[in-house]
Amino acid sequence: KTMKKSIFMILTVLVVTMFSSCALVDSGEAGIRFKKFSLTEQGQLDAVKASGFVFYNPFTESVYSYPVYVQRVDYPFFYVPTKGGTQFKVDPVLAYQMKRDSAVSVFEKYRSPLVDIQNGIFHTYVKNACLTIASTYTPDELTERIPQFNSEVQALLDSVLGAEGFVVTEFISNALPPESLQKSIDAKNQAVQESLRKQNEVQKARADAEIAIAKAEGDAKAMKIKADAEAYYNYKISSSLTYNIVLEDWIEKWDGKLPQMQGSSNMVPMVNFNK
Numbered sequence: 001k002t003m004k005k006s007i008f009m010i011l012t013v014l015v016v017t018m019f020s021s022c023a024l025v026d027s028g029e030a031g032i033r034f035k036k037f038s039l040t041e042q043g044q045l046d047a048v049k050a051s052g053f054v055f056y057n058p059f060t061e062s063v064y065s066y067p068v069y070v071q072r073v074d075y076p077f078f079y080v081p082t083k084g085g086t087q088f089k090v091d092p093v094l095a096y097q098m099k100r101d102s103a104v105s106v107f108e109k110y111r112s113p114l115v116d117i118q119n120g121i122f123h124t125y126v127k128n129a130c131l132t133i134a135s136t137y138t139p140d141e142l143t144e145r146i147p148q149f150n151s152e153v154q155a156l157l158d159s160v161l162g163a164e165g166f167v168v169t170e171f172i173s174n175a176l177p178p179e180s181l182q183k184s185i186d187a188k189n190q191a192v193q194e195s196l197r198k199q200n201e202v203q204k205a206r207a208d209a210e211i212a213i214a215k216a217e218g219d220a221k222a223m224k225i226k227a228d229a230e231a232y233y234n235y236k237i238s239s240s241l242t243y244n245i246v247l248e249d250w251i252e253k254w255d256g257k258l259p260q261m262q263g264s265s266n267m268v269p270m271v272n273f274n275k
Contacts, residue, residue: 030103080134095170102165
């Protein structure tokens with residue numbers, strides 16, 4: 001009976017030890033298996049990459065993992081000065097991704113969870129990059145070129161974080177000018193829009209006038225053409241009405257009765273046929 005208890009206890013210890021000495025690193029993570037109490041001769045951490053089911057000695061070793069899919073961080077806003085000292089509000093959003101092969105070096109350098117790294121040193125990098133790039137712009141330039149500003153900051157961050165083993169996939173500054181400058185910009189834009197509206201109205205009025213003139217000229221030409229045609233027709237008709245034609249037409253329409261003078265019995269023809 002005592003032997004059975006001993007065997008059961010040994011098996012229990014083996015099972016517990018087996019489960020406690022096995023870690024699972026899934027495909028969305030980069031794993032590191034490292035020795036707890038030893039460094040290499042160069043003073044570096046004795047660590048190797050690990051993935052899948054990782055068995056290790058829980059007394060001398062440990063396993064750590066970092067996510068290697070895209071991380072998105074919305075940092076608190078801060079202010080950056082442009083040329084001349086005008087302060088712009090920046091409310092940055094950073095999207096980045098750890099390179100899988102960099103997990104060991106990142107862990108060796110920081111020994112911290114990724115969330116601590118992004119809220120610590122990465123936040124400092126973001127601020128410094130925004131300060132550096134903003135100082136190359138005047139207030140008007142930065143107001144008009146926010147997308148360009150974002151691209152330049154992202155390129156600088158990608159260079160800095162690339163040396164740390166990360167890739168920057170997106171950066172949005174959400175930069176805003178001070179309220180006084182924004183009002184000035186809005187007023188300027190409104191004036192430009194009003195000027196464009198008036199120019200459009202003038203162009204439309206000119207176009208309408210040109211259309212009316214063209215229509216009037218067209219109507220006048222049409223009336224002239226019609227009058228010329230009628231005049232030509234009348235001329236041709238009048239030129240063809242000779243005495244004989246008129247007389248012939250009169251004879252064709254005569255009913256054979258001679259007109260009579262009122263109060264006289266004499267018959268008097270109205271037309272002198274011998275003319």
